[in-house]
Amino acid sequence: MEKKVRTVCFDCHSKCGVILTVNDNDEIVRVEGDPNNPVNDGILCVKAFSAQEIHAHPDRLKYPLKRAGKRGEGKWERITWDEALDIIEKKIRETIDQYGPQSVIISQGTGRGSNHFLDRLNNTWNGGGKVWPTHVCLLPNLAQTHVTYGRMFHPHEACDYRNAGSIVMWGTNPIRSRQYSGLRIMDAKRNGSRVVVVDPVFRDIAAKADLWVPVRPGTDGALALGLTNLMFQSGKFLAAEEMLTTWTNAPFLVDNEARMMLRESDLMEDGSDEHYVVWDKNAGGIAIWRPESESFDRDGVKPTLMGAFEVELKDGSKKTCKTALETYKDEVAVWTPEKVSAVTWTPVEKILEMFEIITNPTDDKPSLLTAYLGACMMTSNALQSGRAITILQLLLNPPLDDKGGIYFNTFWEFMLDPKITAYDRVPPKLRLGYDKHPMYTQVYGNANIPNDVWDAMLTGEPWPVKVMISVANDPLGCFENATKIHEALLSDVLELNVNMDYFMTPGAELADIVLPAAHWSERVGNFDEELYPEPCPFNIPQKAVKAPGEAWDDWDFMRNLGKRFDPELWPWNSSEEMQLWRLNEFHLIPNGKEPITDYEVAAKQGYFIEYGGENRTTRQHEKGLVKFQTPTMRIEVYSEQMPSYGYDSPLPSYNEPFESPYSTPDLYKEYDLCLTTGARDYAFYHSAWTNIAHQRILEPWPYIELNEEDARERQISEGEWLWVESLRGKIKAKARISKGVIKGAVSMCRPNYKHECKELNLPGYSWNEANPNVLTTADGSDPGFGAAPMRSSLCKISKFTE
Structure with missing residues (x-):
C-alpha cells in the first residue's frame, strides 16, 4: 500500500513543496510537486526529482566513522553515535580548559534550515568560533542593506516582481538559483514587464530578457554609478523627491x-x-x-x-x-557612459538602452533591481557595489512596502535573533580576523574570517584552532584558496576534525570523525520563505522515509551535543520539539495565535502563512510599525558608518578589482583573462550531487565558458580539455565556447565534480583537479566585510597535457 507524504525539498534555497509517494518497503516510488504550496505551485527542478536516487544511493554514509589510519588515507572503523559524541565532548572540554573556547571552530556550508541552531551550538560554550561562507554568500548584501535602511532585509529579493514594469537581474540567475523568483519574473514578463540581465555570461534567464548587458567581472559598481549619473543628468531622479526628502x-x-x-x-x-x-x-x-x-x-x-x-x-x-x-x-558626474564602458567593457549603447528601460517601465509600473552574488557579494568591492545598486533603486522611486515595490520582511531579523542563535553570549574579540574586517567579525557575520582560521590551524597564531566541526560543509568546496585549506586540515595543530554529510567528500576524507546525515526526505524540519509580498509559508516538512543505517538529521546532532554542555540552552528532547518551539515562539504566539504542541498536527497542515498575501501590512514605516534603525533614523544615502568600517567614502564608490587588467597590468600580461567562479549550475547545488545520475547527466564534465573570439585566438575547440591556471594553482575543464560570454572573461560554475557517477560511468576528481576554489584567493578582499574576490580575479588557459 502506498502513501503520500507532503514535505519540502531543501536542496536549494527555494524550498519547494513536494509530495513523495512511499511504498510498504519504505521506498520512495514517486516525486511530485505540491500544487498547493505557494512557493512553487507544484513546479519542481531536477534536484527535487533526485530524492528517490539520493535516498537509496549505495554510497550514502550510514554510520559514524572514526579514522583508523593517517588523515586522508581512507581507513575507517565504525563506531556508535555515543562513542562519537564522547570523543567530541572530551576533546572540546580539553581544548577549552587548555586554550579557551575560541579554539573550537564550528563550520557550516549551506545548511539552510539548521543554520541558526548551528549558531546556537557554536555559542553554547561561549567561543565565537564559527567559520561560515557568509562573507561571500548573501550577508554582504544584507549588511549593506542594514547600513542603508537600518533593517536586516533583502531589498533585491523582497520585491513584488509580478507588479513591476521593468526588472533588472543583476549578477543573478534565479532560473538556476531561486526558482520561485524566476517563476514570478516570467509571470511579469508575460504581463508586459521588460527584463534586463546584467552578467558577464548570457545565462538562462537572459534568453527571455529584453536586454543582456555584459560586464567585466567585478565592475558592476561602476555600471551602477554610471546609471546613477544618468539619473541625475536627466532629472529623472526627481520623481522620487518626496520619498527621498x-x-x-x-x-x-x-x-x-x-x-x-x-x-x-x-x-x-x-x-x-x-x-x-x-x-x-x-x-x-x-x-x-x-x-x-x-x-x-x-x-x-x-x-x-x-x-x-x-x-x-x-x-x-x-x-x-x-x-x-x-x-x-557631483561625485558620480565623472561616470559618463564612455568612462563606464571603458571600465566595464560594456558597449555604450547597451548602457543607454538599459537606462531607457529602467526609467520607462511598462505602464508606469515600478522599476525593480535585484542584485545577488555576482554583483555585490563575491568581489573586492562588494559592499560599495551593493550600496550603489541599492541607492540607484531608491532613485527609481519604487513604492516602499507596497504594491510593485520593495517590502520590509522580517525573515533575516528573526533568523539571526539571539533567542535562537545565542549571539549575545560571545565576546566579539574571540573571533579570528577581528580587526581586519570589522563589519563582518564584529557586527553582521558574528564569525571568524575564514582565511584567518586556516592560518591559525597552520601556525597556532594568534591562538590555535584545535577542534573543527563541519556540518553540511566540505571546506575544500566551500571557501576560497582550497590549497591552503587542504594544508590546514592536515596540520598537526588541528587535533580533531569532525565532518557531517550525506556522502564521503574530499573534506570529510581529511576528518577524524565522520557523521552520517539524513536527507530532507528522511527528516522533519521547518523552513521560512522570503516571498513577500506573496503569501510566505513557514513550512513544516514531514519525514517520508527512514534514513539509511544510523544517519541523523542535523538537529539530532546539535541537540545531543549541546545538551552535554548546557542542557538549559537545549531543553528539547526531539527534533520535532525544536521545530514546534520555533514555530510557536516566532510565528504563532507573536501573531496572537494558539501554540501547537503536536508535531503531527502542524505537519498535517504543511505550512503556515506567516506574512504576505492577505496577511500583508503595507507601508509599515508610515504607520510606525517599521523603523529605519540607522544613526539618523532614516534611510541613509550618505552613511558615515561606511568609513568607520574601513571604506573610502560615506557614498558608494568604485575600486578596481584586486587582480585586473588595470590594477595589476604586469600580471595581466601572463594571466590575460578575467575569471569569475561560483555561478550556480542548474544540475547541481554548490558542490553537491555530481554522483547522482539524474543530475550528472545534464552536466557530465567540468567546464569553462569562454568567448568564441578568445577561443579562436588560442586555437581552442569546443569540448577540448584545458588547463585553467591562476597564481594559486591550476585545474582542468572542458571548453564551452559561446558568443554569450563577454570577450576577455571566462566563467566556471561551482561544482568541483568531487564524486564519480557510477551509473553513468563518469569519473570524480580529486579536491585539486577540477575545483575552481583552487584558483581563488582571500587576498584583496572587501575592506570592511572581507568578501573574497571569487568572481573577479585573473587566470590563463592553455591546452591540457597529461
Whole structure:
C-alpha cells in the first residue's frame, strides 16, 4: 500500500513543496510537486526529482566513522553515535580548559534550515568560533542593506516582481538559483514587464530578457554609478523627491571638507552631535533633525533635496555645504557612459538602452533591481557595489512596502535573533580576523574570517584552532584558496576534525570523525520563505522515509551535543520539539495565535502563512510599525558608518578589482583573462550531487565558458580539455565556447565534480583537479566585510597535457 507524504525539498534555497509517494518497503516510488504550496505551485527542478536516487544511493554514509589510519588515507572503523559524541565532548572540554573556547571552530556550508541552531551550538560554550561562507554568500548584501535602511532585509529579493514594469537581474540567475523568483519574473514578463540581465555570461534567464548587458567581472559598481549619473543628468531622479526628502538623509547638509554630515553642534555651542541639519525650503534657512523623536525642531519644515547653502558655524565663520544628494551627484558626474564602458567593457549603447528601460517601465509600473552574488557579494568591492545598486533603486522611486515595490520582511531579523542563535553570549574579540574586517567579525557575520582560521590551524597564531566541526560543509568546496585549506586540515595543530554529510567528500576524507546525515526526505524540519509580498509559508516538512543505517538529521546532532554542555540552552528532547518551539515562539504566539504542541498536527497542515498575501501590512514605516534603525533614523544615502568600517567614502564608490587588467597590468600580461567562479549550475547545488545520475547527466564534465573570439585566438575547440591556471594553482575543464560570454572573461560554475557517477560511468576528481576554489584567493578582499574576490580575479588557459 502506498502513501503520500507532503514535505519540502531543501536542496536549494527555494524550498519547494513536494509530495513523495512511499511504498510498504519504505521506498520512495514517486516525486511530485505540491500544487498547493505557494512557493512553487507544484513546479519542481531536477534536484527535487533526485530524492528517490539520493535516498537509496549505495554510497550514502550510514554510520559514524572514526579514522583508523593517517588523515586522508581512507581507513575507517565504525563506531556508535555515543562513542562519537564522547570523543567530541572530551576533546572540546580539553581544548577549552587548555586554550579557551575560541579554539573550537564550528563550520557550516549551506545548511539552510539548521543554520541558526548551528549558531546556537557554536555559542553554547561561549567561543565565537564559527567559520561560515557568509562573507561571500548573501550577508554582504544584507549588511549593506542594514547600513542603508537600518533593517536586516533583502531589498533585491523582497520585491513584488509580478507588479513591476521593468526588472533588472543583476549578477543573478534565479532560473538556476531561486526558482520561485524566476517563476514570478516570467509571470511579469508575460504581463508586459521588460527584463534586463546584467552578467558577464548570457545565462538562462537572459534568453527571455529584453536586454543582456555584459560586464567585466567585478565592475558592476561602476555600471551602477554610471546609471546613477544618468539619473541625475536627466532629472529623472526627481520623481522620487518626496520619498527621498521624507524618508532618507539625502537632504541632510554635508561638510564636504570633513566628509561628515553637518551637526547641530557645528552651529551652536550647546548643540547635539546626534542632531542633523537640513535647509528648510519654506523658511529659507536651516532646520534641525532630531533622530530620537524622528522630527524637526519645528513644524512645517520642507527639506531641500538638492543644492549648496551657506551656513554660519558656531565660531561665526561661514561655510558652504551641499546636501548629501547634491554631493553624490557631483561625485558620480565623472561616470559618463564612455568612462563606464571603458571600465566595464560594456558597449555604450547597451548602457543607454538599459537606462531607457529602467526609467520607462511598462505602464508606469515600478522599476525593480535585484542584485545577488555576482554583483555585490563575491568581489573586492562588494559592499560599495551593493550600496550603489541599492541607492540607484531608491532613485527609481519604487513604492516602499507596497504594491510593485520593495517590502520590509522580517525573515533575516528573526533568523539571526539571539533567542535562537545565542549571539549575545560571545565576546566579539574571540573571533579570528577581528580587526581586519570589522563589519563582518564584529557586527553582521558574528564569525571568524575564514582565511584567518586556516592560518591559525597552520601556525597556532594568534591562538590555535584545535577542534573543527563541519556540518553540511566540505571546506575544500566551500571557501576560497582550497590549497591552503587542504594544508590546514592536515596540520598537526588541528587535533580533531569532525565532518557531517550525506556522502564521503574530499573534506570529510581529511576528518577524524565522520557523521552520517539524513536527507530532507528522511527528516522533519521547518523552513521560512522570503516571498513577500506573496503569501510566505513557514513550512513544516514531514519525514517520508527512514534514513539509511544510523544517519541523523542535523538537529539530532546539535541537540545531543549541546545538551552535554548546557542542557538549559537545549531543553528539547526531539527534533520535532525544536521545530514546534520555533514555530510557536516566532510565528504563532507573536501573531496572537494558539501554540501547537503536536508535531503531527502542524505537519498535517504543511505550512503556515506567516506574512504576505492577505496577511500583508503595507507601508509599515508610515504607520510606525517599521523603523529605519540607522544613526539618523532614516534611510541613509550618505552613511558615515561606511568609513568607520574601513571604506573610502560615506557614498558608494568604485575600486578596481584586486587582480585586473588595470590594477595589476604586469600580471595581466601572463594571466590575460578575467575569471569569475561560483555561478550556480542548474544540475547541481554548490558542490553537491555530481554522483547522482539524474543530475550528472545534464552536466557530465567540468567546464569553462569562454568567448568564441578568445577561443579562436588560442586555437581552442569546443569540448577540448584545458588547463585553467591562476597564481594559486591550476585545474582542468572542458571548453564551452559561446558568443554569450563577454570577450576577455571566462566563467566556471561551482561544482568541483568531487564524486564519480557510477551509473553513468563518469569519473570524480580529486579536491585539486577540477575545483575552481583552487584558483581563488582571500587576498584583496572587501575592506570592511572581507568578501573574497571569487568572481573577479585573473587566470590563463592553455591546452591540457597529461
